[in-house]
Amino acid sequence: SYVQLPSTTTALSVSSTDSTAQTQHLNHLAPANTSTPAPSQPITMDVIKSQQISSRPIEKVIVHPLVLLSIVDNYNRVAKDTRRRVVGVLLGSSFRGTVDVTNSYAVPFEEDEKDLSIWFLDHNYHESMFSMFKRINAKEHVVGWYSTGPKLRENDLDIHRLLHNYVTNPVLVIIDVQPKEMGIPTKAYYDVEEVKENATQKSQKVFVHVPSEIAAHEVEEIGVEHLLRDVKDTTISTLATEVAGKLTALKGLGARLQEIRDYLDLIVDGKIPLNHEILYHLQDVFNLLPNLNVSELIKAFAVKTNDMMLVIYLSSLIRSVIALHNLINNKMLNKEHEKAEDAKPTTVPPVSGS
Known part of the structure; x- marks a missing residue:
């Protein structure tokens, strides 16, 4: 059984144009090219139209609590109080468009903050770690990678392209380890080939947002409850x-x-x-809103409010009566204590004669 909490989704994506200079050192997960890089291409915010995506191989991404704990632990050990981000590999399974992320491990990663086209990802470490994980649980496969972002970056498409060497449709899950907004701290993406309406323009890879959820098996839920007892x-x-x-x-x-x-x-x-798809979703939300001008609904709200106010009023009366009762009992105990003190015989000390 799962305990699920869905997150809201949007159709915004980040695209980056392909560059030959950037992909020369990206055929394998190898050290970055330290030669003079080509000028980085600007990031543009695109809205992916539904008709531009020929197929949707991934419908939902489920992240388990063990993955979140592992990523936060990796961040606290490696990049806490810095502007760096940590990167790792996600393990799990994929079935009928649902990616179930059940485990993860960190991978050594470095990038140049001034030039994001220069970066390093240790693929030898990844392959050795995956071989050891496979001995423990052969059902877990590489399903994608994670980043502590907290947002998409220019070289994410290049890193994502390399994950295609290990899985057909990898997912990118960005974990916000220091969330400033309320809600689920996960955002999931996968890449598609965007077909331009103008035939003269070259197609490019873009990220598409996919719904993400936090789910746990019953055993995981019990473990999380025990961990939260020390924090509560x-x-x-x-x-x-x-x-x-x-x-x-x-x-x-x-x-x-x-x-x-x-x-x-x-x-x-x-x-x-x-984007008409987003407007259709907003219209569906507005259609679900109740009509506040209906007399039955107004009466129901009034009855519910009166019932709640009555409960609050009775609770206040009971609290006041209990306070008065305790005060009276305290005064009675004090009087009995004073009477007991007055009833005690007083002894006069003898006076010695001259």
């Missing part, structure tokens, strides 16, 4: 935890609504092209 603050009550969870959910909803508004503002200003 025992001074915080269950009610406070539930209220904090509601507040977090509302903040996440507000952030998503603001993101939708910013996207629509960019379309109105003509800064990005219109």
